[in-house]
Amino acid sequence: MTVANGSEPKDNGGVTPPGDVTPSETPDNRPSMSDLAAGYAGKAGLQRNSAGHVDMLKSAGGVQGIAESILPGLVFLVVFTFSRDLGPSLIAALAAAAIFTVVRLVQRRPLTQAVAGVVGVGISAWLANTTGKAEDFYVLGFFTNIAYIAALVVSIAIKWPVAGLLFGFVRNEGLDWRKDPERLRAYKLGTWIVVAVLALRLVVQVPLYFMGEAGLTALATTRLLMGAPLYILGLWVAWLVTKPAAQPSKPSSSAD
Structure with missing residues (x-):
């Protein structure tokens, strides 16, 4: 769209x-x-299926999009675990991200997501290489999460909750939901659910980061589990919570 x-x-x-x-x-x-x-x-990449509901898998980028978000970090962890050498691990992660860009070129699909992935992995690799700490490969994600949380909270404060902007168009509500206090409250709650998902990532992962290399495996594992899978779950819960109440059917009038 x-x-x-x-x-x-x-x-x-x-x-x-x-x-x-x-x-x-x-x-x-x-x-x-x-x-x-x-x-x-x-x-925002929100997709709906033929039944008019949010397609959770497509909204997360599909199988390929999920792989693009998971594999570079996974490759970095595996290579570093076996080699304990930061350089080859970072190169392997960058190569994994670059492969997805080539795949999209061959498929003639939009490159936005793949290029963003390469840039993100590149910045993460630069940070880890600069500090010499493997755990710094994951620090960019913390700042990204914080930025998203801030944007979502602001959207709630100014009464333009992001969940309403996304789900309202999937449900053909347009912006009419803003005129209904009940719908506005529902979409605020849906947005708070997404905020909670992002905040949970920080609560779990930041302490692991400060453990240094000792917490690297746990940090990398939770990054994988709390990435696309948790996002899809949070999106699904927000969709259910913001579902409009069923309208009572009007009784049919019979002729005198």
Whole structure:
């Protein structure tokens, strides 16, 4: 799902929010708030299945996307465990991330996720190589988590909870949920659930990081388990919690 620029029609991935219009239908050809929010949902990678529900696996990047997020760290851990040599371990992790970029080139698929992975692994490798500490390979993830938590909390504070921006368009609610205090509360709660998932990662992993090399195996293992699998679980719980209440069916009127 992407937002087109200029006057091109936008593709909402099958999601048509109520009252949504293309940028060309707004004054001065400027995108409306609905357009911007729909674009945000698309860029966040949220996908829905044929039944109209969030596709958890696709939203996490699919099998390939999950592998891209897991394997470089796993390769780093395995090589370092057997070699106890930081240099080859970092090179192996970078090579694993680069392979996924080549695979996407061959598949002619968007490179954004793979390139972001290479950049992330590159920064992590630079940090670990600079300090000479293997555990510093994982420190970038802590700051990324903190940034996400801050953004999510701000979205709740200003009454634009991220869960509403994402799920609202999957459910064809557009931005109408903001006019309903009950729906707004539900989406705030859904966003807090995602915050809790990210905070749990820090609570578990930061103490392992400060254990140094002694906690490296446990840190790397929890990074794998609390990465995509925990994200999918948190997203699923947030989806269930924010589910709209069933509307009572109106009794059919019979003719006199």
